[in-house]
Amino acid sequence: MIETKKALLESLLDQAIVLANNTDSAQLVSFTKKIDEIDPLQFFEAAKDQGMNRTFWTSTADEFCLVGAGTVCHLIADENRFQETEKQWENLVSNALIHNPYQTPGTGLVALGGMRFDPKKDNTDLWKKFKNSEFRVPRLTLTKQKSAFYLTINTEVTKDDHTGQLAHQLRKTAGCFLGYTNSHPVAVRLKQKEEIAPEQWKGLVKQATDKINQNKAEKIVLAREMRLKLSKQPAITTVLKKLLTSQTNSYIFAFEHDDDCFVGATPERLVKLEQNQLLSTCLAGTAPRGKTTAEDKEISKTLLHDPKNRGEHDYVVQMIKNAIKHYCLDIQIPDKPVIYPLKNLQHLYTPVRATLKNGYSIFDIIKELHPTPALGGVPREASLTFIREYELLDRGWYGAPVGWLDSNQNGEFAVAIRSGLIQGDEASLFAGCGVVKDSDPEAEYEETLIKFAPMLSVLGG
Numbered sequence: 441m442i443e444t445k446k447a448l449l450e451s452l453l454d455q456a457i458v459l460a461n462n463t464d465s466a467q468l469v470s471f472t473k474k475i476d477e478i479d480p481l482q483f484f485e486a487a488k489d490q491g492m493n494r495t496f497w498t499s500t501a502d503e504f505c506l507v508g509a510g511t512v513c514h515l516i517a518d519e520n521r522f523q524e525t526e527k528q529w530e531n532l533v534s535n536a537l538i539h540n541p542y543q544t545p546g547t548g549l550v551a552l553g554g555m556r557f558d559p560k561k562d563n564t565d566l567w568k569k570f571k572n573s574e575f576r577v578p579r580l581t582l583t584k585q586k587s588a589f590y591l592t593i594n595t596e597v598t599k600d601d602h603t604g605q606l607a608h609q610l611r612k613t614a615g616c617f618l619g620y621t622n623s624h625p626v627a628v629r630l631k632q633k634e635e636i637a638p639e640q641w642k643g644l645v646k647q648a649t650d651k652i653n654q655n656k657a658e659k660i661v662l663a664r665e666m667r668l669k670l671s672k673q674p675a676i677t678t679v680l681k682k683l684l685t686s687q688t689n690s691y692i693f694a695f696e697h698d699d700d701c702f703v704g705a706t707p708e709r710l711v712k713l714e715q716n717q718l719l720s721t722c723l724a725g726t727a728p729r730g731k732t733t734a735e736d737k738e739i740s741k742t743l744l745h746d747p748k749n750r751g752e753h754d755y756v757v758q759m760i761k762n763a764i765k766h767y768c769l770d771i772q773i774p775d776k777p778v779i780y781p782l783k784n785l786q787h788l789y790t791p792v793r794a795t796l797k798n799g800y801s802i803f804d805i806i807k808e809l810h811p812t813p814a815l816g817g818v819p820r821e822a823s824l825t826f827i828r829e830y831e832l833l834d835r836g837w838y839g840a841p842v843g844w845l846d847s848n849q850n851g852e853f854a855v856a857i858r859s860g861l862i863q864g865d866e867a868s869l870f871a872g873c874g875v876v877k878d879s880d881p882e883a884e885y886e887e888t889l890i891k892f893a894p895m896l897s898v899l900g901g
């Protein structure tokens with residue numbers, strides 16, 4: 441007998457009720473179908489209307505987007521957060537009843553999340569809603585891969601559920617998302633902007649260069665915070681829309697916890713995995729964009745040959761190479777970086793390609809890579825100790841891996857920089873830069889100002 445699409449959902453729910461009965465526990469069901477084109481931001485906004493916490497991820501280079509609405513289950517980890525999350529994920533996947541006839545990465549059962557930069561640094565009140573490591577499996581996930589769109593409905597079925605009633609409820613909720621049209625709310629005005637202790641931060645850069653000149657470290661990345669007061673609570677949909685149009689070479693992400701939302705537009709890929717094909721990238725070494733094409737080219741040329749920036753960049757290349765060699769075969773790294781242009785900045789960029797050996801997962805790689813010298817420093821422990829002790833802020837999820845994974849060994853993580861934590865009508869923005877032996881505090885300060893710009897401008901600055 442040929443089953444209709446409608447009957448597929450019902451038969452999956454029937455099976456789940458039997459399993460829930462047998463095990464006397466809730467059964468996770470994941471059902472994916474192709475849908476007509478839909479604006480991911482409308483889907484995101486619809487989730488707000490349904491009172492659901494939202495998660496957003498887009499890789500503009502791949503025309504790939506994931507939007508999560510609500511949470512059907514959480515993966516939360518403290519100690520050994522990478523191994524623990526992987527274990528929870530494997531467990532969840534092996535017990536779920538999954539219907540996903542598509543091979544497209546990011547369809548089916550997907551978890552999205554992130555983690556704290558440094559689990560050893562005390563958690564302040566600022567980040568109190570954000571766990572050491574937290575991934576969510578959304579109630580509804582929209583996946584956009586180029587011109588194809590997929591909807592995944594995840595639900596926990598209990599032995600007392602009724603197939604017809606549950607199927608009706610799930611379709612009704614999905615209908616609210618698919619038929620949603622609303623204009624995005626207006627943007628906010630910036631009322632006040634406060635840089636946290638800028639002079640003290642410059643002093644810290646000097647302290648770091650002194651430490652480097654005493655051969656106690658080679659590179660230390662130092663970050664700072666800017667506090668904003670806004671005219672009202674911003675609509676995250678509008679913030680994302682502006683980031684999508686202004687930061688085209690970046691990953692745009694958002695992770696919402698009620699009135700707190702961690703949002704950013706980062707150019708820094710940590711790792712991408714498509715089955716066993718791995719791509720990581722080194723992005724370190726920075727210069728501003730030129731005002732004219734000729735000036736821009738001149739700056740790029742200088743950046744490509746500047747020993748300070750090349751040194752900063754090469755630390756990252758070497759570290760990634762060493763970090764992945766145990767887990768990968770066939771590692772390919774070009775000899776020289778190229779320029780990666782952003783709206784306000786340009787970076788040195790080197791892609792790293794490899795094949796992941798059997799038996800390893802994306803978590804093994806993230807564990808080795810985080811933090812790269814683009815966010816921590818060299819040597820890793822000495823720089824982290826310095827940051828932990830002296831940096832004037834709680835980085836929270838800033839500078840840490842943020843991304844997604846699916847149940848077919850696909851996933852992608854970026855480093856959450858060029859980001860901010862929006863809390864009601866206030867926000868904290870974060871920006872940092874690599875300090876090496878000849879760093880000039882004033883120049884590093886200027887560099888962080890440019891790095892604040894993408895988030896600042898979408899919040900009315």
Ligand SMILES: C=C(O[C@H]1C=CC=C(C(=O)O)[C@@H]1O)C(=O)O
Pocket residue numbers: 661663708723724725726752787813814815857858870871872873874891
């Ligand atoms: C720490 C940040 O940038 C890092 C990533 C790329 C280039 C960097 C640099 O040139 O200093 C930083 O290492 C930030 O944007 O907050």
